[in-house]
Amino acid sequence: MNVPSNLRYTKDHEWVLVTGSTVRVGITDYAQDALGDIVFIQLPDAGSQIDAHQGIGEIESTKSVNDVYAPVAGTVVTVNDALVSSPELLNSDPYGNGWICEIETSSLNEKDLLTAEEYSALIGA
Numbered sequence: 001m002n003v004p005s006n007l008r009y010t011k012d013h014e015w016v017l018v019t020g021s022t023v024r025v026g027i028t029d030y031a032q033d034a035l036g037d038i039v040f041i042q043l044p045d046a047g048s049q050i051d052a053h054q055g056i057g058e059i060e061s062t063k064s065v066n067d068v069y070a071p072v073a074g075t076v077v078t079v080n081d082a083l084v085s086s087p088e089l090l091n092s093d094p095y096g097n098g099w100i101c102e103i104e105t106s107s108l109n110e111k112d113l114l115t116a117e118e119y120s121a122l123i124g125a
Contacts, residue, residue, distance in 0.1 A: 001125040002029040004095055008113035011122065012053075012069045015095065016113055021106065023072055026099040027059065027090060030123045035061040038090045041068075043079045044101055050076060052112075057100065059090065071113060074105035 003009075008016040013031035017024040032038065040060040050056055055067040056076070079101045083089055089098040114122065 001033070001120075001123060002095070003116045003120050003123075003125060005116040007095070007116065008071075008110060009116070009119035009122075010069065010071045010113060013123075014069060014071050016071045017099075018108065018110065021108065022077065022102055022104050023074075023108065024099050024102050025056075025068075025071060026094055027068065028119070028123075029094050030125070031066075032091050032094045032098075035059060035066065035090075036063040037061055038087045041083045041087045041090065041100070043081075043083065044076045046076050046079050046101075048076050050074065050103065059087075068100060070103065072103055072105045072108055074103040076101050077104045078102040 013028045015028050038061045042058040044056040050070045052073045054070050056070045057068040
């Protein structure tokens with residue numbers, strides 16, 4: 001299971017790339033593998049205000065429908081529109097072209113997020 005050390009993680013299987021006050025969010029390799037073939041994603045709206053742990057979208061796979069949760073509170077500044085026509089990017093490149101959105105946050109506490117080692121222990125990797 002791929003767990004890049006430069007990212008932070010949530011217990012809900014999202015990854016977070018912190019760049020200043022902006023975070024890029026996606027689902028982990030573990031999550032995409034558990035979901036199976038992803039066929040649809042509902043993205044959050046750019047400009048929407050969100051709270052930490054709030055549902056910001058849904059991912060539909062051939063197995064199930066699952067929520068995506070915001071790892072931080074803030075404003076959605078960018079969404080990955082490429083996922084609308086190519087949701088399979090979540091499977092093929094979850095840490096690259098399969099990112100979901102970017103959130104501008106004013107209060108990021110990285111201690112609320114898991115390190116790669118902590119996330120690896122959570123998933124038994």
